[in-house]
Amino acid sequence: MELNNKILVDGGMVDNSFRCSRDMGAKIVIVVDVASDSVSRKELSTLGGVIDQALDIATLENERRGLKLANVVVKPELRKFSSGRFL
Numbered sequence: 001m002e003l004n005n006k007i008l009v010d011g012g013m014v015d016n017s018f019r020c021s022r023d024m025g026a027k028i029v030i031v032v033d034v035a036s037d038s039v040s041r042k043e044l045s046t047l048g049g050v051i052d053q054a055l056d057i058a059t060l061e062n063e064r065r066g067l068k069l070a071n072v073v074v075k076p077e078l079r080k081f082s083s084g085r086f087l
Contacts (some may be wrong), residue, residue, distance in 0.1 A: 031070035035063050
């Protein structure tokens with residue numbers, strides 16, 4: 001998205017809205033954990049697999065912090081999906 005001559009993208013890699021929810025007065029925070037499990041050696045043999053894993057590693061610590069703030073955590077089965085499927 002372009003705003004004021006800047007291109008904006010999803011900020012999830014830097015800071016998800018967990019803390020923001022609490023700051024806005026949310027008493028209950030429900031988090032959907034979409035973190036991927038570690039991939040197999042076979043999956044890392046492709047450029048797409050390496051990129052997926054790099055993105056997952058980049059967001060992992062942020063996600064861990066957010067999970068600590070949640071009252072409820074939902075973890076759907078996403079094994080058959082990758083972040084590249086949404087590009």
